[in-house]
Amino acid sequence: MTKGVPDFSEGVVSFDEDGHLERGKTPTVMNPNDAYALEAALQTKVRHGGTVSVMSMGPPGYQEVLEEAMESVYADDAYLLSDREMAAADTWATAITVATGIHKLEAEAGEEVDLVFAGFKTADGETGHTGPQTAWCLDWPMITHVIALDVDEEERTVRAKRLVEGDIEEIETVETELPALIVPDPEFAPSYHRASHRLTHKDLRAETRERVNDIDDLVTVWNHEDLNLDPDYIGLDGSPTIVESVDPIPKAPSEREATMIDPADEDAMGEVLDELLPYAD
Amino acid sequence: MTDEYEHYEAIVVGAGPGGAAAAAALADRDVETLVLERGVEAGSKNVTGGLIYAEESAPYTIDDLFPDVRSEATDRPVTEYYLHNVAGNKVKTYDISGLHGHDTEWSDAVLRRKMDAWLADEVHERCRETGGGLLTDVRVNGLLREDGEIVGVTCDEIEPITADLIVAADGVNSELARDAGLMDWEDPEEWFQGVKAVVDLPADEIETRFDLPEGEGAAHLFSGDLFEGARGGGFVYTNDDSLSIGTVFHLDSIVDEQVEPHELLDALLTHPLLADWIGEDYEELEYSAKLVPDSKKVAHPSPHEDRLVLVGDAAGQMQAQGPIIKGMNHAVTAGALAAEAFVEARRDGDPHAAGERYERKLDSTGTMGKLRPRRYKIAAALGEPEPISGLVDSVVASPVGRLALGNRVSDKLLGRLYDSPFMAMMVPDTRTPYVTMPTVIAERLGEPVEGESHVEPPDLTERIGNLTYNTDVGNPHIVVEDESWEASGAAVWSCPVSARGFGGGCYREETVETNGSTERAVSLDTQPCVECGTCAVVADTHWEHPSGGKGVEFKQG
Numbered sequence: 001m002t003k004g005v006p007d008f009s010e011g012v013v014s015f016d017e018d019g020h021l022e023r024g025k026t027p028t029v030m031n032p033n034d035a036y037a038l039e040a041a042l043q044t045k046v047r048h049g050g051t052v053s054v055m056s057m058g059p060p061g062y063q064e065v066l067e068e069a070m071e072s073v074y075a076d077d078a079y080l081l082s083d084r085e086m087a088a089a090d091t092w093a094t095a096i097t098v099a100t101g102i103h104k105l106e107a108e109a110g111e112e113v114d115l116v117f118a119g120f121k122t123a124d125g126e127t128g129h130t131g132p133q134t135a136w137c138l139d140w141p142m143i144t145h146v147i148a149l150d151v152d153e154e155e156r157t158v159r160a161k162r163l164v165e166g167d168i169e170e171i172e173t174v175e176t177e178l179p180a181l182i183v184p185d186p187e188f189a190p191s192y193h194r195a196s197h198r199l200t201h202k203d204l205r206a207e208t209r210e211r212v213n214d215i216d217d218l219v220t221v222w223n224h225e226d227l228n229l230d231p232d233y234i235g236l237d238g239s240p241t242i243v244e245s246v247d248p249i250p251k252a253p254s255e256r257e258a259t260m261i262d263p264a265d266e267d268a269m270g271e272v273l274d275e276l277l278p279y280a281d
Numbered sequence: 282m283t284d285e286y287e288h289y290e291a292i293v294v295g296a297g298p299g300g301a302a303a304a305a306a307l308a309d310r311d312v313e314t315l316v317l318e319r320g321v322e323a324g325s326k327n328v329t330g331g332l333i334y335a336e337e338s339a340p341y342t343i344d345d346l347f348p349d350v351r352s353e354a355t356d357r358p359v360t361e362y363y364l365h366n367v368a369g370n371k372v373k374t375y376d377i378s379g380l381h382g383h384d385t386e387w388s389d390a391v392l393r394r395k396m397d398a399w400l401a402d403e404v405h406e407r408c409r410e411t412g413g414g415l416l417t418d419v420r421v422n423g424l425l426r427e428d429g430e431i432v433g434v435t436c437d438e439i440e441p442i443t444a445d446l447i448v449a450a451d452g453v454n455s456e457l458a459r460d461a462g463l464m465d466w467e468d469p470e471e472w473f474q475g476v477k478a479v480v481d482l483p484a485d486e487i488e489t490r491f492d493l494p495e496g497e498g499a500a501h502l503f504s505g506d507l508f509e510g511a512r513g514g515g516f517v518y519t520n521d522d523s524l525s526i527g528t529v530f531h532l533d534s535i536v537d538e539q540v541e542p543h544e545l546l547d548a549l550l551t552h553p554l555l556a557d558w559i560g561e562d563y564e565e566l567e568y569s570a571k572l573v574p575d576s577k578k579v580a581h582p583s584p585h586e587d588r589l590v591l592v593g594d595a596a597g598q599m600q601a602q603g604p605i606i607k608g609m610n611h612a613v614t615a616g617a618l619a620a621e622a623f624v625e626a627r628r629d630g631d632p633h634a635a636g637e638r639y640e641r642k643l644d645s646t647g648t649m650g651k652l653r654p655r656r657y658k659i660a661a662a663l664g665e666p667e668p669i670s671g672l673v674d675s676v677v678a679s680p681v682g683r684l685a686l687g688n689r690v691s692d693k694l695l696g697r698l699y700d701s702p703f704m705a706m707m708v709p710d711t712r713t714p715y716v717t718m719p720t721v722i723a724e725r726l727g728e729p730v731e732g733e734s735h736v737e738p739p740d741l742t743e744r745i746g747n748l749t750y751n752t753d754v755g756n757p758h759i760v761v762e763d764e765s766w767e768a769s770g771a772a773v774w775s776c777p778v779s780a781r782g783f784g785g786g787c788y789r790e791e792t793v794e795t796n797g798s799t800e801r802a803v804s805l806d807t808q809p810c811v812e813c814g815t816c817a818v819v820a821d822t823h824w825e826h827p828s829g830g831k832g833v834e835f836k837q838g
């Protein structure tokens with residue numbers, strides 16, 4: 001699961017005079033936290049094979065986001081859930097839509113999805129709800145804050161280390177059955193400690209470079225009718241969340257004062273020296 | 282215990298010419314081969330002069346193994362070769378294309394990033410077919426042993442791997458050769474140090490300034506009094522659109538003469554002889570350095586142990602044929618011979634016995650004979666002892682010697698001698714051939730060069746600043762074990778990115794107060810290190826290569 005967000009990096013993002021984000025002027029990029037989800041998916045693919053699909057709900061212009069996601073996860077294909085009815089969805093309506101998309105994917109592929117990876121919070125909404133709510137819709141177990149991950153193909157289980165942040169940082173190991181939804185933590189570090197894994201990784205990279213040339217053929221777009229979704233339950237109409245207003249975070253007032261002095265002004269410089277004198281020893 | 286490890290039929294450590302040749306030759310014989318290279322890309326750690334030779338007498342040349350190498354990965358073929366004897370601004374030049382052409386099928390200038398990266402792609406493709414492949418960013422840090430026998434390798438980044446054949450093609454300062462106890466890094470007399478600048482120059486300018494037909498290249502060597510008495514010389518080679526200008530000196534000479542390698546390079550760069558070639562705008566693309574083994578002294582006569590074989594610089598197989606330096610070609614030959622040996626051993630049901638066969642092949646193909654010539658042993662026995670070489674040196678420099686060297690008869694004779702492969706093989710490692718003779722020749726027979734150099738080489742700060750590093754912060758790959766000036770002081774001037782009185786390099790001179798007395802000592806910051814290997818030999822250090830992908834990254838090489 002991935003999503004496009006405004007590119008908040010310095011020099012790229014554009015705000016209007018009131019401090020509101022100018023979406024039109026700010027390019028859309030892949031949600032930075034999704035990178036960890038994609039890395040975890042890639043690690044699983046490298047170690048266990050299988051196919052990786054990227055899925056996103058968003059406007060038709062998401063092509064670049066999907067391309068970026070596909071390239072970083074060496075994905076096999078991508079699914080874009082997109083139409084007007086889905087627009088302005090909150091996390092709840094998004095989760096319903098995505099979960100339905102996952103079911104459709106299973107039906108089309110004739111295979112069950114074993115693992116879904118979701119990013120931890122988006123850079124624009126910051127809720128962190130979409131992943132967990134999708135798991136709830138799918139009725140799957142979920143492991144969040146994952147920093148390391150191990151799948152047992154025979155037993156059909158996944159074991160994960162999760163970072164539990166409290167007064168002291170703790171790491172706990174949990175295990176659940178497949179299928180499951182995984183939310184990797186930004187601390188997630190993929191590990192390729194076997195030569196064969198690294199060779200596979202290299203193969204996948206080469207294959208993906210070839211594949212993304214034909215990205216248009218690899219992206220499937222589904223609208224709400226394809227997904228057989230009632231417009232009342234998705235998009236704005238299906239969103240119980242109401243954002244009343246957004247308050248800009250006020251700039252912290254500076255607690256220190258500064259006096260500007262022209263170095264050419266001898267008197268003023270003399271005062272500076274006087275001020276410094278006590279520390280000179 | 283080793284059952285749980287991944288196993289490949291062959292592991293090749295290092296993707297320089299030796300490793301690439303070994304891996305290609307193994308893969309072509311259907312041996313499942315894994316190549317491990319520590320650089321971010323093959324070539325990113327490597328430095329050469331350099332001219333790669335395809336020798337007529339060699340059982341394998343690089344284009345035997347990689348038929349497209351010349352069209353895809355090498356630069357200009359060398360069609361002209363000169364040696365310049367220098368004394369002040371007087372220069373006496375000899376054409377040594379005979380020496381160059383002796384036993385030479387072809388010889389091209391190369392830049393290592395370009396060449397090695399191309400070779401590595403080829404190698405990966407061929408090895409992948411066998412179930413192996415080539416991985417970059419992996420540093421092998423030692424040998425895996427079982428019951429005392431070498432069975433595989435251990436790495437910084439990945440789990441240990443076992444193999445039936447382990448090819449150490451990890452270059453000069455081979456950690457594997459050291460681990461196996463086959464090579465040590467003790468004696469400066471056994472090594473040269475090479476330092477190089479790659480200088481930007483458009484292709485058409487190269488052809489105009491060197492007066493070359495389109496697409497062809499020239500090589501120029503320099504010896505004489507321009508290097509503060511250090512034993513060695515300089516070179517200028519033409520690449521496609523740059524020049525490789527460098528120096529190679531006996532490491533013991535750098536230590537003993539207390540010279541700064543970068544200043545010796547600058548002496549060459551700023552010599553008026555080079556002024557017309559370089560022109561007004563000097564743009565240095567890269568400064569680099571690397572140790573070079575002297576095969577006459579260190580080529581291991583029996584470069585194997587258990588399943589391990591050493592090829593190329595790792596085995597000291599770097600031949601200084603007089604002024605001509607041949608390392609890459611021998612590394613290629615050795616790599617392919619090791620592959621041949623393994624396949625034959627495997628066929629005979631004893632894949633772990635490749636080493637003995639490899640050694641026999643080095644001998645029977647005449648490769649070892651080139652690396653450790655018998656003639657040199659005899660000449661060395663006569664020429665090297667200090668009293669004799671000192672005597673020869675003073676005779677050459679004396680009025681008698683000057684007269685003898687400085688007439689037209691000797692001019693002709695010298696021309697022939699310099700161009701003779703036989704003589705080149707016998708050159709003793711004394712000052713006489715490197716400094717005294719060239720200086721006297723130039724003084725007596727040379728013509729003054731007109732013109733004046735406008736070249737202002739960058740200082741060390743700029744040179745370091747222009748290099749790309751991925752520093753492994755908090756994990757220095759070199760640790761000084763004895764910081765006293767006596768033990769490690771030589772590194773301050775010998776290190777190519779350090780200098781006396783320069784605070785921005787690796788090694789610095791420090792004064793420490795102990796019990797009221799002051800002592801000289803050294804301190805080390807590995808950040809600017811170019812991994813040349815010098816301080817592994819001249820200082821008391823615990824020396825390793827940085828982990829995979831860390832440290833310096835050469836773009837030219």
Ligand SMILES: Cc1cc2nc3c(=O)[nH]c(=O)nc-3n(C[C@H](O)[C@H](O)[C@H](O)COP(=O)(O)OP(=O)(O)OC[C@H]3O[C@@H](n4cnc5c(N)ncnc54)[C@H](O)[C@@H]3O)c2cc1C
Pocket residue numbers: 294295296297298299300317318319320323324326327328329330331332333334419420421422450451452453455456474475476477527528529570571572573592593594595598599606607608609610612826
């Ligand atoms: C200034 C200079 C001028 C020279 N001029 C010439 C010339 O004109 N002609 C010529 O033929 N030769 C020349 N040489 C010598 C030549 O460069 C070497 O002999 C040649 O490069 C040796 O090849 P190799 O494959 O043995 O080792 P290298 O080319 O050094 O390759 C070793 C490889 O192993 C990798 N490696 C090292 N340690 C590890 C590890 N622990 N784990 C994983 N990978 C590792 C390195 O990154 C590198 O890629 C010159 C050398 C210098 C320095």
Ligand code: SF4
Pocket residue numbers: 759772775776777778779787788807809810811812813814815816817
């Ligand atoms: S620190 Fe040692 S290895 Fe590094 S550049 Fe200096 S001499 Fe060479």
